[in-house]
Amino acid sequence: MLEYLKNKKILVIVAHPDDEVLGLGATIYQLINEFNCKVRAVILGEGITSRDESRDTVKRKKELEIHRSNIKSAAKIIGYESTGIYDFPDNRFDTVALLDIIKCVEKEKKEFDPEVIFTHHGGDVNIDHQKTFEAVITAARPMSDEKVNTIITFETMSGTEWRASSDPKHFIPNLFFEISQKAIQVKCKAMEAYEYESRPFPHPRSPEALRIRAGMWGVSNGVHLAEAFQIIRSIQKI
Numbered sequence: 001m002l003e004y005l006k007n008k009k010i011l012v013i014v015a016h017p018d019d020e021v022l023g024l025g026a027t028i029y030q031l032i033n034e035f036n037c038k039v040r041a042v043i044l045g046e047g048i049t050s051r052d053e054s055r056d057t058v059k060r061k062k063e064l065e066i067h068r069s070n071i072k073s074a075a076k077i078i079g080y081e082s083t084g085i086y087d088f089p090d091n092r093f094d095t096v097a098l099l100d101i102i103k104c105v106e107k108e109k110k111e112f113d114p115e116v117i118f119t120h121h122g123g124d125v126n127i128d129h130q131k132t133f134e135a136v137i138t139a140a141r142p143m144s145d146e147k148v149n150t151i152i153t154f155e156t157m158s159g160t161e162w163r164a165s166s167d168p169k170h171f172i173p174n175l176f177f178e179i180s181q182k183a184i185q186v187k188c189k190a191m192e193a194y195e196y197e198s199r200p201f202p203h204p205r206s207p208e209a210l211r212i213r214a215g216m217w218g219v220s221n222g223v224h225l226a227e228a229f230q231i232i233r234s235i236q237k238i
Contacts, residue, residue: 001175004150004236006035011114011148012080013105013136014156015093015128016047017071018197022205023154024118025078025187026179026214027227032079041075042084042108044101045128048196050091057087063196070194077190084108093131098138101131105139109148116150121230123169126159142235151232157204157213173228176221184214184225 012028014020020028020041031037048063049055057064068085075083086104088096109117117140120126122133133153140148152175155161160171188207192198201208217226 002031002035002177005031005037005116008037008116009112009114010037010039010116010118011042011108011112012039013042013044013108013117013119013132015043015045015120015126015132016090017043017045017067018047018074018191018194018205019043019120019129019156020080021074021078021187021190021194022158022210023120023156024227024229025190026183026225027177027229028080028118029078029183029186030177030179032081038081039079040082040084040108040112040114041080042086042105043071044086044088044104044132045090045093046087047090049089055089055092066195070196073193074190077186077193088128091126091128093128096131098131098134101135102138105135109139113147115147116152117148118152118154118229121153121155121160121171123163123167123171124156124159125162126156129156129159137232142233149233149235151234153230153232155228157209161204171228171230173217173230175229175231176217176226177229178218178221178223179214179225179227181225184211 119136120129155171199205214225217228218224
């Protein structure tokens with residue numbers, strides 16, 4: 001799969017600032033630096049206002065500005081070629097017409113012209129992750145003229161693993177990328193760029209927890225460190 005991704009244009013579509021690091025930061029770092037991939041991150045939601053009972057962007061103006069600055073800092077650390085930043089309401093994507101989110105994804109897809117999209121697992125507890133997945137699947141449906149031939153989902157710590165144990169929508173990865181010590185260090189550094197998102201251990205978004213997760217996926221697959229993914233669709237020409 002890594003050889004297949006070599007030199008590809010990849011669109012990473014996420015719901016919130018920090019998801020583009022949490023889910024696949026180490027893998028993207030290596031794809032950019034070792035496989036000459038051009039990668040753009042699209043962040044659909046503003047990621048702040050759900051902290052209040054009602055959405056108030058004026059009240060949170062300063063935090064929203066800092067958040068946007070943090071996006072740029074984290075993107076520079078990972079190596080994203082560019083970012084698309086939108087302001088859909090945090091943890092309220094279900095109050096927005098799904099078509100509006102789809103149109104946003106379609107616009108980004110048309111402008112960047114990727115062959116591969118990475119996005120959230122559709123079964124996350126976070127409603128914004130669910131709606132992002134639905135928008136991507138709809139925007140990249142397999143029509144005869146659709147250039148996106150591969151859709152891959154990732155887990156987002158503090159959103160994917162909190163699904164109830166009895167729920168059938170669990171993340172079941174079928175693709176693993178071995179990552180280096182350097183890559184996990186970069187991922188943790190990028191995560192720490194987010195002033196409002198990084199947490200102390202044992203929270204899943206702490207640097208220690210991210211290293212432990214990478215180690216768990218690694219030893220599950222006979223390597224030291226790995227990130228986990230699920231292939232949703234991959235159409236290959238023979």
